[in-house]
Amino acid sequence: MSMTATIPAGTPMAAGANEPRGQRPKPFFTPKKIMLYTVLVFFSLYYLFPLYVMLTTSLKTMPEIRFGNIFALPTAPSFDAWFKAWSSACTGLTCNGLAPGFWNSVKITIPSTIVSIFIAAVNGYALVNWRFKGSEIFFSILIFGSFIPYQVMLYPLVMITRELGIFGSLQAVILIHTIFGMPILTLLFRNYFASLPQELFKAARVDGAGFWRIFFEIMLPMSLPIFVVALILQITGIWNDFLFGVVFAGNVNYPMTVQLNNIVNSAQGTPEYNVNMAATVLTGLVPLTVYFVSGKWFVRGVAAGAVKG
Amino acid sequence: MQQSVSIRDLTLNFGSVKVLEHLNLDIAQGEFIVLLGPSGCGKSTLLNCIAGLLDVSDGQIFISGKNVTWLEPKDRGIGMVFQSYALYPQMTVEKNLSFGLRVAGMPKAEIDQRVARAAEILQIQPLLQRKPANLSGGQRQRVAIGRALVRDVDVFLFDEPLSNLDAKLRSDLRVEIKRLHQRLKNTMIYVTHDQIEALTLADRIAIMKNGVIQQLADPATIYNKPVNLYVAGFIGSPSMNFIPGTLDGETFTANDGTRIPVGAYDFVTRLSGATKSVLGVRPEHILLGDAARNMPFQTQAEIEIVEPMGSETLAWTKVAGVPVTFRCSSDIPLHVGEKVTVGFDIARGSLFNAESEARL
Amino acid sequence: MADTAAPLAMGAERVDRPGLLQRIFLHNVPAKIAALPMVATVLVVFVGCVAWTIYYSFTNSKLLPTGKFVGFDQYERLFATSRWNVSVWNLIAYGSMSLVFTLVIGFILAVLIDQKIRFESAFRTIMLYPFALSFIVTGLVWQWIMNPTLGLQGTLRGLGWTGFTFDWIANPRMVLFALLIAGLWHGTGFCMVLMLAGLRGVDEEVWKAARIDGIPTWRTYVSIVIPMMRGVLVTAVVIIGSGIVRLYDLVVALTNGGPGISSEVPAKYVFNYMFSGGNIGQGLAGATMMLLTVLIIMIPWAYLEFGGKGRRT
Ligand SMILES: Nc1ncnc2c1ncn2[C@@H]1O[C@H](COP(=O)(O)OP(=O)(O)OP(=O)(O)O)[C@@H](O)[C@H]1O
Ligand SMILES: [Mg+2]
Numbered sequence: 001m002s003m004t005a006t007i008p009a010g011t012p013m014a015a016g017a018n019e020p021r022g023q024r025p026k027p028f029f030t031p032k033k034i035m036l037y038t039v040l041v042f043f044s045l046y047y048l049f050p051l052y053v054m055l056t057t058s059l060k061t062m063p064e065i066r067f068g069n070i071f072a073l074p075t076a077p078s079f080d081a082w083f084k085a086w087s088s089a090c091t092g093l094t095c096n097g098l099a100p101g102f103w104n105s106v107k108i109t110i111p112s113t114i115v116s117i118f119i120a121a122v123n124g125y126a127l128v129n130w131r132f133k134g135s136e137i138f139f140s141i142l143i144f145g146s147f148i149p150y151q152v153m154l155y156p157l158v159m160i161t162r163e164l165g166i167f168g169s170l171q172a173v174i175l176i177h178t179i180f181g182m183p184i185l186t187l188l189f190r191n192y193f194a195s196l197p198q199e200l201f202k203a204a205r206v207d208g209a210g211f212w213r214i215f216f217e218i219m220l221p222m223s224l225p226i227f228v229v230a231l232i233l234q235i236t237g238i239w240n241d242f243l244f245g246v247v248f249a250g251n252v253n254y255p256m257t258v259q260l261n262n263i264v265n266s267a268q269g270t271p272e273y274n275v276n277m278a279a280t281v282l283t284g285l286v287p288l289t290v291y292f293v294s295g296k297w298f299v300r301g302v303a304a305g306a307v308k309g
Numbered sequence: 310m311q312q313s314v315s316i317r318d319l320t321l322n323f324g325s326v327k328v329l330e331h332l333n334l335d336i337a338q339g340e341f342i343v344l345l346g347p348s349g350c351g352k353s354t355l356l357n358c359i360a361g362l363l364d365v366s367d368g369q370i371f372i373s374g375k376n377v378t379w380l381e382p383k384d385r386g387i388g389m390v391f392q393s394y395a396l397y398p399q400m401t402v403e404k405n406l407s408f409g410l411r412v413a414g415m416p417k418a419e420i421d422q423r424v425a426r427a428a429e430i431l432q433i434q435p436l437l438q439r440k441p442a443n444l445s446g447g448q449r450q451r452v453a454i455g456r457a458l459v460r461d462v463d464v465f466l467f468d469e470p471l472s473n474l475d476a477k478l479r480s481d482l483r484v485e486i487k488r489l490h491q492r493l494k495n496t497m498i499y500v501t502h503d504q505i506e507a508l509t510l511a512d513r514i515a516i517m518k519n520g521v522i523q524q525l526a527d528p529a530t531i532y533n534k535p536v537n538l539y540v541a542g543f544i545g546s547p548s549m550n551f552i553p554g555t556l557d558g559e560t561f562t563a564n565d566g567t568r569i570p571v572g573a574y575d576f577v578t579r580l581s582g583a584t585k586s587v588l589g590v591r592p593e594h595i596l597l598g599d600a601a602r603n604m605p606f607q608t609q610a611e612i613e614i615v616e617p618m619g620s621e622t623l624a625w626t627k628v629a630g631v632p633v634t635f636r637c638s639s640d641i642p643l644h645v646g647e648k649v650t651v652g653f654d655i656a657r658g659s660l661f662n663a664e665s666e667a668r669l
Numbered sequence: 670m671a672d673t674a675a676p677l678a679m680g681a682e683r684v685d686r687p688g689l690l691q692r693i694f695l696h697n698v699p700a701k702i703a704a705l706p707m708v709a710t711v712l713v714v715f716v717g718c719v720a721w722t723i724y725y726s727f728t729n730s731k732l733l734p735t736g737k738f739v740g741f742d743q744y745e746r747l748f749a750t751s752r753w754n755v756s757v758w759n760l761i762a763y764g765s766m767s768l769v770f771t772l773v774i775g776f777i778l779a780v781l782i783d784q785k786i787r788f789e790s791a792f793r794t795i796m797l798y799p800f801a802l803s804f805i806v807t808g809l810v811w812q813w814i815m816n817p818t819l820g821l822q823g824t825l826r827g828l829g830w831t832g833f834t835f836d837w838i839a840n841p842r843m844v845l846f847a848l849l850i851a852g853l854w855h856g857t858g859f860c861m862v863l864m865l866a867g868l869r870g871v872d873e874e875v876w877k878a879a880r881i882d883g884i885p886t887w888r889t890y891v892s893i894v895i896p897m898m899r900g901v902l903v904t905a906v907v908i909i910g911s912g913i914v915r916l917y918d919l920v921v922a923l924t925n926g927g928p929g930i931s932s933e934v935p936a937k938y939v940f941n942y943m944f945s946g947g948n949i950g951q952g953l954a955g956a957t958m959m960l961l962t963v964l965i966i967m968i969p970w971a972y973l974e975f976g977g978k979g980r981r982t
Contacts, residue, residue, distance in 0.1 A: 020378040022367040040781055043774075044795045050810040050854065051798075057813065069824035070814070123707045130700030138704070138711045145715030147911040147967055149959040151939040155725075155949065156718035159734075179710050186707065211699035240803030242918040247944065257805040261922055264809050273813060284806045291801035292794075298801065299793075302859060303866050362877050383883025395874035399896040408892075409882030456878070 058082060058278035065273050081274035085282055089275050091262035098279050101259030105239055105286075107170055108255055112177035113234040117227065120182055124189025125215050129201050139186065146183030150243060161248060168250030176244045181237065185230055192226040193219065232294050233301040236287040256283050312371065313338040313496040314359065314464060319368035321354060328354045329520045332368070339494045343507040346517035347543075352500040354520075356466050359498065360389050373463050383409075385464075388457025392469040394449045396441040402452050403437040406459050420459075427458040430489070447478045454489070467499040471506065483509060504544055508532065516540050533657065538666040541589050541659055547623065549589045549659070550633045556660060556669070557583040565630035569606045573656040577668055585663035592623065594654040595635035601652030612647050626651070719960065726953035734949055743954035753955065756933040760962075763845050763934075764913040767852050771909050772902070774853065775860025780890065782861065783868050793865075797858035804855065808922025811851040812838065838924055841931035848932060851923055856912070860905055867901030868894065903970055910966045914959055935959050 053070055059077040060068070068075075087097040126132075127139055157176065161167040166175070196219075204214045245255040254262075260283045264276045291298050314336040321329040328351045336342050344352045357363040359370060361382035369378050377385045396405050403424060410420045428434045431451045441449055450470055457465055470486075471479045487510055490497055501507055507514050508528045515525045516539075524536045535541035541549050554563040559572040569588065601607045610633075614625040622639045625632060628651065635651060643649070660669040729739045747753050778796060782789055799807065814820050815838045822835040837847035871894055879889040895902075917936035924932045935955055943952035 019369065019376045021369045022365065022378070024364050024379040036781055036784060036786065039777075040786070040792055043778060044792060047795050047799060047854065047858070050807075050814060053814055054810050065819060069827055070820055071824060119706045122703045126700045126704045130697055130703075132697045132700055132704075135704065138708055141711045141715055142707060144967070144971075145711065147907070147963055148715065148719065149911075149915050149936065149956070149963060151915075151917075151936050151943075151952075151956045152722050152960045153714055153718040154940075154956070155734075155943050155953065156721040157714065160713070160718075178706075179714055182707065182710055211703065236801055240805075242803065242805050242921070243940075257803050257918075260809070261805050264812075265922070265925060273816075273819065276809065277813060280806050280809045284802045287801045287803070288798065291798055295794075299797065299862055302797070302800065302862055357877075360877075360881060362880060381883070382881045387881065389878070389881050391874040391878060393872055393874045395872060395878040397875065397878075397893050399893075409884060412882070412884050412888060453878075456882070460882075 054277050054281050054284075058085075058274055058281050060274050062272060062274060081272070081278040082282065084272075085263070085275045085279035089263045089272075089279060090268070091259060092266045092268065098256060098259055098263065098282055101254055101256035102282070104170075104249070104253050104259075105256040108173050108177070108245070108249070108253070109235060109238045111170075112174045112181070112238050113231065115174060116178040116181035116185060116234055117230045119178060120185030120230070121189045121220075121223070121227075122215065123182070123186040124191075124193050125219055126211075127186070127190045128193040129198075129214070130211060139190070142183045142186060146180075150180065154243075154247060158247065167248065168253075170249065170253055172248040172250075173244055173253070173255075176248050177234075177238050177241070180244070181234055184233070188226060188230055188233075189223075192223065196222060228294075228297050229301040232290055232298050236290055236298075239286050311338045312336065313340065313373060314498070315369075315371040316355075316359070317369040317371070319355070319358060319370065320366045321351075321358060321363065322366045327520070329358070332520070332522065334515065334522065334525070336496060336498065339496055341490050341497045341499065341510055341512045343511035343514045344498065344500045344517060345502065345504060345507040345514055345543075348502060350517045351520040352502075352517055353468055355517075356389075356468050356498065356500050359464075360387055360466055361385050383413075386462045387464045387466055388460045388462045389466040389468070390450070390453045390457055390470045392472050394441070394453045394473075396449060396452055396456075398441050401438050401440055402433065402444070402455075405441070405452060406455050409456070410459060423459045423461065427455040430458065430492070431455050446474050447482055450474065450482060451485075454486075463496060465495050465497045467497065469500055469502070471501070471503070479503075479506075486510065504546065508544075516543060518543075534668070535589075535659060536668050538587060538589075538661045541661070545591060547592055547634050547636075549591050550595070550628075550631075550635075552588045552590075552629050552631050552633075553663065554586065554588060554629070555583050556580070556586040561586070561588050561660070563588075563629035563631075567608070567629035569629070569653065569655070571605075571655050571658075571660065573605050574658060574660060575656065576660075580662075580669065584669075586669060587661045587663050589659040589661065590633075590653050590655075591657070592634045592636040594657045595633065596652045596654060597635075597637050597641060597649055601650045604652030605655050607650055607652035609648050610651050612643055612645055612649060615643050615645060722953050723957050723960075726950065726957045728950055730949040730953070732947050732949070739950075743950045744958075747951060747954050747958070750951075752930050752933055753935070753938055755930050756935045756938045757958075759845060759932060760914070760916070760934050763848055763852075763916070764910070766845075766849055767856075767913055768906065768909055770849070770853055771856050771860045772905060774857045775905070776864045778857065778861040779864035779868055782865055793862075796861055799855045800859045802855070804918035805922045807851050807855045808919045808924075811847070811854070812923050815847055815850075839928055841928050844924055844928065844932045848919065848923060852916075852919060855919070856909065860909065863901055863905050863908075864898070867898040870901070871897050903973065907966060907970050911963055914962050914966075 056072070056074055057065060057070070058081050059074040059079070061076075061078065061080075064075060085097060086099050086102075088095055089097045127135055157179075158167060161172040161175065166172045200218060200222075201214060204218050209217070239255075240257065241255065242257045242261070245253075245258045249255060249258075260279050263279050264271075294301075312335050314334070316332060316334040319329055319332040319334075320327070332355065334342075344355060346352055354363065358365050359372075361377065361380060365378065369376060371377065372385055372387065375386075382389075397408065400408060406424045406427060407420045410423065424437075425434075428437060431454060433448065433451050433455060436444060436448060436452070441452065444452065450473075453470070467486075471482055474482065483506055486497075486499075490510075499506075499510060508531075511528055513525060513527050514531050516523045516531065518539055524531060524540045526534075531540065532544055535544065538551075542551070552561075552563050552569075554561055554567075554569075556562075556571070559570060561569045561571045563569065571588070596604060608628060610626040610628050612624050612626055613632075616623040616625075617639060620639060621636055622641070622643060623634055623636055624643050625634055626649075627633065637643070661667065662669055725734050726743055727738055727740060728735060729737045729742065782792060786792070815822075815835065817823065817836040817839050820835075822833060825833040825835075837843035837850075875893065875897070876889065879893060884893075915936055916934050917940065920926060920932055920934050920937055926933045926937055936959065939952045939955040939959065941952075942948045942955065946952070
């Protein structure tokens with residue numbers, strides 16, 4: 001449409017009629033636009049390529065992998081490698097596949113997520129509405145602590161959990177996730193509660209409600225968005241954890257990431273790349289699902305982690 | 310032709326939303342035009358089109374006789390002042406003023422001279438080495454005006470420049486903008502939704518609603534002879550009293566049967582036969598006591614609420630079955646429940662067609 | 670507590686005033702109980718455990734932590750161990766490259782995304798999804814892609830480009846770049862999101878003012894927008910930086926420190942000495958050095974953010 005407004009080349013400038021009018025003519029392809037989309041597409045390929053390779057490799061057979069090329073689509077897609085990765089792939093010692101790791105991860109992720117979010121929500125609430133002497137100092141150390149490398153606290157924590165008699169058990173991993181999830185989640189909840197109108201809290205206090213009643217009956221019902229953000233953050237974070245799983249869970253409770261690494265990196269014999277990739281896809285499936293389902297919320301969670309107190 | 314800014318048939322859509330449609334506006338050299346209207350009526354959009362910050366969908370824009378419809382903002386000979394000041398926070402005031410000139414590669418001596426002149430006009434010489442964060446709101450807005458000033462342009466555009474300031478500063482800066490206009494004699498287009506600003510500053514006011522200019526006239530005309538019900542209700546505080554009824558010849562009959570002779574009214578159009586219409590009277594055109602007796606219409610009314618405002622008093626009452634406010638000197642003692650004689654100064658009132666809402 | 674100096678005879682009247690102890694323990698009780706996990710975490714983990722680690726890094730603990738104090742012995746040994754030195758150099762080399770590239774790519778992508786492009790959310794989704802995956806998954810995928818015989822190199826050679834070389838994970842001199850490719854794949858999307866939030870936080874009227882001043886777009890970014898994004902940039906550096914110091918899972922999955930010790934990193938060194946090397950003192954000394962590194966990043970930041978009082982608006 002905008003082309004009708006342009007002046008045909010060579011036409012003499014008749015007064016008024018041919019002067020610029022309406023939308024500024026914009027060619028659809030400007031060099032700038034071409035550059036822009038070229039760069040974006042190039043980067044998108046970089047980001048998408050591993051996903052493509054992961055999926056296609058997992059659907060191929062070993063001979064096809066050995067003689068074909070990594071870009072090719074599987075000639076006869078088959079989920080055999082997926083089944084093998086799930087139920088019978090071998091780590092160094094056993095051949096039970098990823099399935100036990102998956103269930104361990106579920107057993108770790110669900111309680112860790114619930115406990116850590118609940119504690120952090122209460123913390124955030126107490127920090128905003130029930131300040132006591134020193135509460136801000138504790139909070140500052142907590143935030144500062146979130147930047148300390150885990151290795152610094154790892155050994156003493158092993159000793160503590162050993163003393164408590166839970167080292168090498170699910171309880172130990174849950175405890176550790178609760179501890180290390182606390183800084184970021186507390187920050188999240190504190191900022192959220194601080195953004196709610198304080199009059200609500202004051203009105204409830206005047207009505208005689210106490211700490212827990214206000215928390216459960218006034219604050220929680222208003223906190224759904226931040227719970228969703230925290231949920232996304234924790235589910236992906238805990239599912240993706242490797243270090244705490246290796247150290248605290250004990251052999252029988254290894255989470256999926258640890259099992260996956262064992263299957264791929266310490267398996268004996270000739271490596272089966274299709275099974276490896278199938279196992280990798282399976283491990284990535286839960287966080288990817290959370291990511292694609294939650295969409296904007298994931299971005300909010302990620303960005304919330306960056307907002308400083 | 311002494312047109313400074315001409316807008317021809319301007320149309321602007323955001324996607325399928327038409328914000329401005331076939332808008333025409335001619336602004337003379339050195340004129341101070343105020344665009345006034347409720348939030349969302351398209352004032353900023355119009356200003357951004359003139360500035361070249363938005364590409365128009367259709368129509369043409371001329372500045373100083375030149376068709377600028379397709380030109381970049383910097384080439385249009387305009388300067389613009391924003392509501393949020395939009396100063397570059399990490400630069401000193403001096404750098405803020407000179408940045409555009411330096412980028413354009415102007416010789417240093419000339420930059421210095423222009424900055425010095427702007428600083429002198431706006432009285433911000435002592436602030437030149439400070440950063441915007443260390444300035445008060447009023448000072449910041451002065452610097453923002455200075456940034457338009459150094460560009461040495463024909464047309465100044467202001468988008469609600471005073472809205473972020475408190476009431477006192479706002480009235481101070483208002484006077485200063487007026488002084489600036491008198492000194493520079495540039496064309497100025499000024500967006501606001503504060504009617505006091507509009508009435509005090511403007512040579513002409515354009516009242517906008519839904520992207521359409523309702524009336525373009527000098528402040529006195531806008532105030533005294535609004536072209537339609539919307540303008541009448543929008544301008545004036547407290548707003549005009551409206552009495553719905555029927556007009557037949559020179560007699561207006563309110564809905565409750567009260568007859569009001571309107572022979573003194575200066576009709577724009579005369580209608581034959583009875584017409585549904587609305588009589589509008591401003592609060593200060595309702596008179597009391599002796600003054601009321603000389604008026605073509607007078608009646609007894611009971612005072613319901615009294616609001617002393619210091620220099621004057623506002624009173625609420627009922628005439629012809631509808632609530633009516635009037636304004637009188639605070640010397641006159643008024644009491645709630647008291648019956649007073651009120652008279653309407655019909656010659657200075659307004660009559661509108663109830664259907665088309667246009668002035669009769 | 671000025672009134673503590675009052676004569677004892679008046680003590681009876683002070684009963685209704687809560688004393689110091691009462692105020693600490695009886696005031697606001699449910700809140701304090703509720704905050705107990707936080708207080709315990711701070712005191713036991715972030716203060717206690719850190720102090721314990723620092724203290725025992727000065728002992729000769731081998732299989733079990735013991736109390737024999739040996740001064741800086743562990744540190745001297747640490748820096749005499751080539752594996753540690755390689756780890757430190759790797760961290761410096763990888764860390765500086767990773768930090769710079771993550772910031773630059775993240776910023777450029779954010780700028781591109783911010784150009785009112787079509788399919789904005791599709792591009793954003795594609796760029797951020799790797800961040801949802803674990804480092805283990807990231808490492809294993811790239812390990813497969815970079816597999817010299819069957820991965821990208823093998824494929825392109827098989828297609829006739831016989832001179833093509835992409836054997837970085839098997840090449841001690843290039844292995845850090847292999848790590849970098851995987852690390853950037855995982856983290857640049859996150860940086861982009863941060864930067865985009867920063868860009869969108871810049872007042873739109875500032876952009877308009879710059880356009881009216883006739884300032885070219887690139888110049889507006891360099892001279893006006895980037896300085897305005899200082900807060901976001903600093904936050905990004907701190908978050909990315911402390912993530913780099915922690916780098917562990919990615920190395921384990923991608924190269925497991927190899928070939929040889931050419932891609933070892935401090936976190937892995939510490940882990941191995943603590944849990945399989947049977948030399949806890951060494952591990953703790955390494956951990957303390959990691960802490961020191963983080964402090965070196967954190968302290969200037971904390972000073973800038975919280976020290977210069979009232980500088981931020
Ligand atoms: N980028 C945009 N996309 C779509 N619609 C827009 C956009 N910008 C403005 N609008 C719409 O155009 C209309 C006019 O907006 P404009 O900003 O001009 O109003 P305004 O008169 O300046 O109001 P205010 O007094 O609040 O500043 C509004 O209805 C607004 O919602
Ligand atoms: Mg506006």
